[in-house]
Amino acid sequence: MRRAALAGAAVAFATAVLAACGSSGGGPAAGGTPSGPAASAPVVPAPAVPGPAVPGPAVTGPSGAPVGDPAGGPEDAETPDLPKVPADEITPATGTFSKPQKEYLTDRVPQGMDPAAVLQTGQETCDRLRYLVKADRDIAVAAVVTGEVADAEPAVAHLCPRHQDLVDEAALGYPDGTHTGAALRPGRYRAPSPTKDCAWRLTGAKGKELAAGSSDTGRPVSLTVPASAATFISTGCYAWLPEGATR
Structure with missing residues (x-):
């Protein structure tokens, strides 16, 4: 198990914030609505994704304290084995998706899945990066390098472009x-x-x-x-x- 030697104060900060935040995926989904994603229908759990699961925290401190999202959760809603919903058919149960959200969802929503559930995974990726940067920028970049924060590139490109510098640096590590x-x-x-x-x-x-x-x-x-x-x-x-x- 990798144990990132993050300074104790930074670990305590990030752990406390993420413990309170959980896997909220709290960004607005459409039309600038601050209270949650535009799709108000119940979120359908994503089907199993091939490959190793990533249970528990995304990053740990020197003593094993969690720095990533303590609730775990799906890291990548892509399921290559299932046919994807055509881009022009991706719509939320209510409201509309913004253009960046629609671009993120293109070729990523398996048939039969609520696109809001897929969007939530991207929002959670952005949340992880945001809180890790507050704790220690190097740890945030390293988490992208190692894949501890998975699916960062498309999430950042469409949902949180302010973190593009982290992805660019990680690509060189x-x-x-x-x-x-x-x-x-x-x-x-x-x-x-x-x-x-x-x-x-x-x-x-x-x-x-x-x-x-x-x-x-x-x-x-x-x-x-x-x-x-x-x-x-x-x-x-x-x-x-x-x-x-x-x-």
Whole structure:
């Protein structure tokens, strides 16, 4: 289990706010109505989505305290195995969807599902990012890099574009794992919230070791990916973010 080393005060703040907020998906759904989504019909639960479930909090602090949405909830309403409702047929039970909401829902609403339920997952993604940014911006970006906050790119593009900088930076980062070839971008990177079992290794042609390191402090660490790197392996470091990225 990854454990992000977020400062204690930030963890306490985000945990308290999200515990109070839950999975509200509280943005207006249509016509600027502040009290909830335009579709007032009961929300139909999304069908099971292939792939690993993400139960519980999206991000945890150094002691396991939840930083993400404590109620869990569906991360991605897309269900590739089911036919999608045509864009011109996506309508709420009452009212109308705004243009950005309609764009988000296009090709994302399975037949037989209330589109308001799909919209809610995108709104919850935006809520997670909003509260994580308040606690610690680096943790918010790292959560997108690792997929802890799933489906961030389309949700941000259509429902909360103010967070586009988080998605753009995350696209240049690396989660734990093995990265090779074209996926490697030379530059300086930092792991803002590694675990105490963080280790990394960079190799070049024919497996020649270029650099390696580890950290058992849980404090941020940095490394440089050289142009000659062919493979980058990271374990226990959670996520590497580009240094010098636009803030």
